[in-house]
Amino acid sequence: MSSSKKQWNKKVTLKQYIISIVGAVVLAIVGTSLYKDYQLKANNEVWMSTIHTEKELAPLEEMYKLLLTRYVDSVDKQKLIDGALTGMAQSAGDPYTEYLSEDFAKSLTEDISGSFQGIGTEVTMEGQYIKVIAPLSDSPAERAGIQANDYILSVDGTSLTGMQLSEAVDLIRGEEGSTVTLTILRGQQQFDVELTRAKIPVETVKVEIKEEHPDIAHIRLTKFSEPTAKELIEALKKLENQGIQSIVLDVRNNPGGVLIGALQVANVFVPDGKPIMQSTDRTQKAPTIYYAEKALGTYKFKGNVVLLVDGGSASASEILAGALQSINIPLIGQKTFGKGTIQTIQPLQYSKGELKITMGRWLTATGEPINEKGIMPDIEVASDVPDAMFAINTEKTYEIDDIGPEVENIKTILKYLGYDVNQTNVFDEKTQESVRDFQQQHEIEVTGKVQAETAGALSTAVRERMIADDKQYQAAIDTLLNERNN
Template identity: 40%
Template sequence: MILLEEEPKNKQKTPKRPKKRVSLLVYISSTLLALFVGIFMTILVIGLNNRTSQQLDSSASGLNKISSVYQTISQQYYRKTDKTKLINGAIKGMIASLDDPYSEYLAGSDASDLDNTISGSFEGIGAEIQKKGNYIEIVSPIAGSPAKKAGLKANDIITAINGKSTAGWSATKTTNKIRGKKNTKVTLTIKRGKQSFKVTLKRDVIPVKTVNARLDKKQPTIGYIQITSFSEPTFKEVKAAITKLRKQGAKSFVLDVRSNPGGIMQQALKISSMFVANGKTLMQVKARTGKATVYRASKSLDGGFKVKEPVKVLIDDGSASASEIFAAALNQSANVELIGTKSFGKGTVQQVSQLSKKSEFKITVAKWLTPNGSWINKRGLTPNITAKYPSYAYLPVVSDQKTYQLDDVATPIKTLQKELKAVGQDPGAINGYFGQSTKQAVTAFQAANNLDQTGKLDPTTIDKLQAAITKKISANDVAYNKAIEQLSK
C-alpha cells in the first residue's frame, strides 16, 4: 500500500459547491479555508484598489494568452487534437511550474484513488511516497509492512515498476501501479545513492492498528510505545496503551515514531497535548499572507488525559509530517529529548479541490511551523542525542533474482560480503570478488542455517542472509537502547 494521506471526500452530495479536502499530513480547519475564500469575495464586492485591478488585468492578459494558444493549436495544428489533453496539459504545466512535489493535477483513476485513507485496510506494500524531480521517492516504509521487511528506506528512489520507468509519473499513478491483491507480487527498481537494484515484494494487507506497546524486558518500569502512523484511532490507542502500561508498572515511556510517515494532523495534536501543559504551543500554520494560526495544548484536545512521567521520543529520516509535528511539540514545549537521526522534513500544508467528477488538483496552501516558529521543511528535526543503527543497517537490498558463485565479480557481491561479516562469517577482502574466502563464508553460513551447502549465493541463501541482517538490526537498536539508558538514570 502506498499511503496517499488524504481525508475522505464528504459522502453527502452538494451539487453546487465543489468538494474540498485537506491533506491528512497537515489539516487546516474548514473555517480557516472559508476565511481565505471570504476575504477574496469581500475584495470583489467592496471594490478593487489600483494594485488589485492591475493584478487582475495582468491575470486576464495571461489567460488571454492561454486561450489564444489553445485556439491556435485546436484550429491550425496539422493533426487533429484532443481538447481534453490540451486542457489537462495546460493545467499540469501550471502546477508543474510551482516545482512543488506535493502539488499535482489528478484525472481519471489518479483522482479516484485519492479518496483512499489510512483509516481503512489496504492491500499493497506499505510505504508512503512523494514526487521528487522526475521520479518517485519513498518517504517512509510502514512498520511491519512488506516494504519495511524488504529493507526499503526513506529517500530510496523508485525508478521503475515491473520494468516500466516511473519517469514523469505522479505519486498517485505510481500508487495505482504498486497496489494489488494480497499475495500478488510487484518488482520495484530502486536507486539508493549511486547503487541501483531490483526488489520483488509480495503484497499484503497493511495492518490498521497504529500503536504497539510493551514493557521493556530488562527495565519493566519503562513502557515502550510505537506509533506507526497517525490515523483515526491512534489517539484512543495511545491512551489505552499508556493506561495499560501504567497498570503493569510503567513509570516512564519511550515513544517511537521512527518510520512513521505521518497521517491526520488532528490526531497528532490530540496526542501531543497529552504530554504538553495546557496553553503551550503545539504548532503553527501560516498561509502566504496574514498571521500564523497557533494550536495549543488543551483539555478540548486531550480530554484531560495527561502524561507527566519522564518521556523520550525516537525519530529517524522516515519520521515525516504529523510525526514531526508530534516530536517538535514534545521537544520544544515539554522539554522532551529526541533520540535518533534527523527527521524527514515535511513542513507544508496541502489542499485538494475537485474540479469535476473525474479530476481534481492538490496544491500547497500554507506551511506549518514548530512551537518556536521554525520551519523544518527539507531540513527536518535534529535529535538532541544522535544514535544511528550499525553501518550494516544501511546496506542496499540485494535482488534474489541472481546466483553468485566462485570467481564472479559484481557490486551486489560486495554488499553480501559486508552482510556475511556482520553475521559473523569472514568473507576475506570485501571487494566484490567471489573468491575462496567468500565461498567458505557462504558455506559456513549455509551450514549454520540448515541450507544446502553449495557455497553459492543463490536466491534462498541471499534471502536467508538478509533476514538474518534484519534480525540483527532489531537486536542492536542503538536509539532505543540509548533511550532506556537515559530513563534508567
C-alpha cells in the same frame, strides 16, 4: 486567523484533515489541512473575486482548440484538460502541490479509509526524481531493505525521471500478490529490488515490552491517522494498569499523517495551555498558535518519556517532536526530514479531479521553521546498519565466480552478521565458505550457494540483528534509567 487559542470542533471528517495521501505507495510527505470546508469556500470566494482570468487564459483556450482541430491524430479532450491542470499545478514549483485526476483522487480516498495494497512506502518529488521518505512499518518495502532517502529510478524498466508523482504511484501500486521490480539509487550505488505487493493494514500504534526491561514500554507510531490518539491512550492506560510508567515513543520512519492525529497525540504529553505548534498562511500577519487543551482530549500521561526520531520522521512526526522538545522531553536519534508545509485537498468546481495544494506553513511550538531543515535531536545517535544492504533476490542463485553488485550486497550482509569476507563484488571461495557456515548454523542444506531458502534466512537474520543492535533504542533506555536514578 488570530494568534488566540484554536478551538477544535470534534465533528470533523477525514477529508477535512487529510494531509498528503496514503495510497498503495503513500504519496508525498505528510502535510495536512488546517481549514474546514466553509473556510475554504469563503476564502476562495474572496480570493477568486479579485482575479480576472479571461484574457490570461485565452492562450490555453487557443492551444486547446488548435490541438483538437489541427493535430494530425484525434486527441482525447479529457487528457488535454488533465494535462493542462497537471502542468499548472506543477508550475507552482512546489513538490506537494498536485492535480489529482478523478480516478486517482477516488483511489486515494479509498486507500485512506482502511488498509491498502502496495509496497508500503511514502515518497515525494525532489526535482525530477522520486524520493523515498520512509518505508511503512512491516511493509514489503521495509522487509526488502528500502530506506529513507533512496531514489526510485524506474519501475519494471520504465523510467520515472520527470514523471508526475501520481503517475509514478500508479506504476508502483498494484494488487496484493503481484510483483514489481524497482531500480533504486542509494548514494552512488544503483541496484534492483523485486518486491511482492501486499495488503498493508492501517495499524498506527504498536506496543512491545522487552524481557530485559519489563518496566519500560516501546511504543512505535507508524503514522498519524484519526484513530491514532485513541489507540495510543488505550495502550497507555493498559500499561499504567500494569504499573509501567516509562515509555520509549518511536516515530522513526514515520512519514506523518493527518494534523488532528498529531495534535491529539501531542496533547497526551503537553500540559494544557502550552503550545503544540504554530501555523501561517498568505493572509496572516502573525502565526496562529495551537495549544494543548481539553478540546483535543482530557487524558495526560504523567510518566517518563523519550522520543526516537530519524531522517524518516516527517511532518506530523516533526510536529510531535517539536512539541515534546519544547517541554524538555528528550529527542534521541538523528535529524528529522524537514517537512514544514501544510496541504489540503481542494475539490474543483469545473473538474471531477481535485487539487492537493500547499496552503500554509507550520512552525514548532517555539516558533522555529523546520522546512528543509529538520529538527536536531537532543541526543544524536547514528545507526550502525550499513547503508548498502538491500534484499536478496530469492528467484536467483548466487554461487562461486559470480560477479556484480548483488554479490557485493550478499557479502555486506554476511560481514554485518559477523562472517569473514573480502569486500569485493566477486563470489570467491571465502564467500562460499561463509555461506556454508551460515547454512550449517541455520540448519539449511550446506551448498555454499545462495538460493531462495538461504536468501530468506539471511534477510531474517539481518532484521533480528538490526533489532538487537538498535543503538538508538538503547540510548533511549539509558536515558530513562538515568532519569529514574536521578
